[in-house]
Amino acid sequence: MPTVEATTRPLADSDAPLLAVGAFAPASGERSDPPELAADASAVAEAAGFDLGAELVAAGFDGSVGATLRVPTRGSLPAATLLIVGLGPRADAGTDTLRRAGAAAALGAERVDRLAVGLSEVLDDLDAADAVQALVEGVLLGSYRFSTYQSDAPPFELETVAVHVADAAQDAAQQAVEVARATAGAGTLARDLINTPPQDKRPPALADRVAAQVADLPIEVRVLDEAALEEGGYGGILGVGQGSSEPPRLVELTYAPEGAERHIALVGKGITFDTGGISLKPSTAMETMKTDMGGAATVAAVIQGAAQLGLPVKVTAILALAENMPSGTATRVSDVLTMKDGTTVEVINTDAEGRLVLGDALVHASELEPDAIVDVATLTGAAVVALGDRISVLIADDDDLADALLAAGTTAGEPSWRLPLAADEYGDRIEGAIADLKNSGGREAGTIFAGLFLHRFVAEDIPWAHLDIAGTAWTSSERGYLSKGATGVSVRTLLQWLRTS
DSSP: OOEEEEEOSOGGGOOSSEEEEEEEOOTTOOTTSOOEEOHHHHHHHHHHTSOHHHHHHHHTOOOOTTOEEEEEOTTSSSSSEEEEEEOOOGGGOOHHHHHHHHHHHHHHTTTOSEEEEOGGGSOTTSOHHHHHHHHHHHHHHHTOOOOTTOTTOOOOOOOEEEEEOOGGGHHHHHHHHHHHHHHHHHHHHHHHHHHSOGGGOOHHHHHHHHHHHTTTSSOEEEEEOHHHHHHHTOHHHHHHHTTSSSOOEEEEEEEOOTTOOOEEEEEEEEEEEEOOTTSOOOGGGGTTGGGGGHHHHHHHHHHHHHHHHTOSSEEEEEEEEEEEOOSTTSOOTTOEEEOTTSOEEEOSOTTOOHHHHHHHHHHHHHHTOOSEEEEEEOOOHHHHHHHTTTOEEEEESOHHHHHHHHHHHHHHTOOEEEOOOOHHHHGGGGBOSSSSEESOOOSTTHHHHHHHHHHTTSOTTSOEEEEEOTTTSEESSOBTTBOSEEOOTTHHHHHHHHHHO
């Protein structure tokens, strides 16, 4: 990632080769009207001595969010080029506008080593620190490239970014830069883990990689191998993983700062590749199944971010890792598994495996007696049908917890929509015929059914929430600060929640 600093130096005096400034879409909505220059753009234009508004009109620049236009300074400024970044209508602008603008600036700076931006002061009603954090997150997330497996990847040359702010805001802005770096760094970790091909992140290898990732942080690592899982009665994780030649793992990461008054447990589904098992998926449905450990990647990234930020809350991240493969040793349809808490589950569909590994992990989390549990999982295709690829599902048994997570997601630019737990309406559908429970209740209300199943493994007195990111963990097209591939969704939401709740 590029390095970032906050500076009070006038933007027009910057010696960076590229200056990024903002312009709002015309309030009239008419393309023939000039965009409204943000304060930073007006100041730079005045210093340069040219009519920037006329330049934008002549070029047909509409000011839509993320639109960019290069304007040469013709020697009137130390910088060679202005990069005008669209901010959309002023009335609609918010923190995610700044993230998208920051990403557009980073993309526009791909071939220069230094970038100066003044976009953090474009919104009068937004706290300066919040504005800087969103802007820098956008710049850093927009500069993300996953090129590990490319033999001739194009270079990304941007090395340093200067965020220009008012004198009074410098201290708060620099603190916001550090928050943004930790948050974006956590998001980058999640994206890296998810984007990694499945042959390089089978359960033992992924457990080792996560342990190495946090080795220099105040995080305690505990890994349960197949023998420890057998001894502990983790029948769900073992049952899902028994068809693979690589055994499952449960990873427990603990960040426990001195004086912490809260303890949050985060649980992540970590199916490192999902064939569906004996209930084999169609081949086209496997193309993105390296993403099925997205929940585990998320919680590992969040605890890294929490430790880097020094948050005053104890966090335990539990990663349930298994590879769901068909073989002569795989769990069969109608087999019965005994979960960690003794609950028996008839496996109606081996492709409904995520809830089995999460069930064990939720029992494990409950035994730690945290103040709340949040699990994250690419769990159900029904979530994609219901909400598509831009809104995650939230299910919770506690209104305060649900409201806090929804608010955090809005601030982070990661919206979720709450679905009901609906135990009275659908609770009977998880009851088994020959076992205590069954792991599939059919296609209708599939996401709610999965939530009801998970809820059975959470201790009654612990507030719990479930984030289904099946639709949102991956994008097939570039969208603002999200490049094609893994999105790292929910990392920013959970860090925002831990920081502010």
